Amino acid sequence: DTGVSQDPRHKITKRGQNVTFRCDPISEHNRLYWYRQTLGQGPEFLTYFQNEAQLEKSRLLSDRFSAERPKGSFSTLEIQRTEQGDSAMYLCASSAAGTGEVTGELFFGEGSRLTVL
Amino acid sequence: GENVEQHPSTLSVQEGDSAVIKCTYSDSASNYFPWYKQELGKGPQLIIDIRSNVGEKKDQRIAVTLNKTAKHFSLHITETQPEDSAVYFCAASISGGGNKLTFGTGTQLKVEL
Numbered sequence A: 001d002t003g004v005s006q007d008p009r010h011k012i013t014k015r016g017q018n019v020t021f022r023c024d025p026i027s028e029h030n031r032l033y034w035y036r037q038t039l040g041q042g043p044e045f046l047t048y049f050q051n052e053a054q055l056e057k058s059r060l061l062s063d064r065f066s067a068e069r070p071k072g073s074f075s076t077l078e079i080q081r082t083e084q085g086d087s088a089m090y091l092c093a094s095s096a097a098g099t100g101e102v103t104g105e106l107f108f109g110e111g112s113r114l115t116v117l
Numbered sequence B: 001g002e003n004v005e006q007h008p009s010t011l012s013v014q015e016g017d018s019a020v021i022k023c024t025y026s027d028s029a030s031n032y033f034p035w036y037k038q039e040l041g042k043g044p045q046l047i048i049d050i051r052s053n054v055g056e057k058k059d060q061r062i063a064v065t066l067n068k069t070a071k072h073f074s075l076h077i078t079e080t081q082p083e084d085s086a087v088y089f090c091a092a093s094i095s096g097g098g099n100k101l102t103f104g105t106g107t108q109l110k111v112e113l
Helices: none
Strands: A005-007 A010-013 A019-024 A032-038 A043-048 A052-059 A065-066 A075-079 A088-095 A112-116 B004-007 B010-014 B017-027 B032-038 B046-049 B055-061 B062-067 B070-079 B086-092 B107-112
Touching: A010 B070, A019 A112, A019 B107, A032 A075, A032 B107, A043 A065, A065 B032, A075 A088, B010 B032, B017 B086, B017 B107, B032 B062, B032 B107, B046 B107, B070 B086
Parallel strands: A010 A112, B010 B107
Antiparallel strands: A005 A019, A019 A075, A032 A043, A032 A088, A043 A052, A065 A075, A088 A112, B004 B017, B017 B070, B032 B046, B032 B086, B055 B062, B062 B070, B086 B107
16 A cells, blocks of 8 residues: 555544654655644644645644654654544645646545544 | 634435535635545544636536635535535645645535425
């Protein structure tokens, strides 16, 4: 399978615990995105990387959230001191940077569903 | 920032009928408009997209139209089949802005036999 891979697919944790999600993008893609999706809503942008550089973070990404992409390949999203409001599907996507004004298509993974009790 | 509105939230059609989903966007600088299909428990899958330099694009039973003046775009599915049943999301972004997509709230499409 050469698509975007996310792990774990499901995570149940108690409030206050830390969790980490991993994303492996499509190998030739240099852009990697994290989105959050709550029930009945569309995905919301959290942050994105071009290679190893984190270029933008949404206001949704509180200081309890941190994302890394140390070698420009896989990425991790860590949530510290989880709260019940963090329960959501965390989606990773990757794309090739477009040329000129052309935007590269985003390909999403299956997501990591977080439940905070 | 960009705001994307999507209607209807639910849509039920008979197999073989057409389905139309409409979206409006607020930022006139947006120039890339993809549509995603999401099945239960899965990630969104790109089904078609359109860029602001064209008004219509078609791929087999799926077509998308864009009206830049009115800032709205629509997804048309013809000859619907049960496997078309899913949640469909429209999105908008600005080229050169890192392709940060702003999504609509989704349309639950049900194709009935």
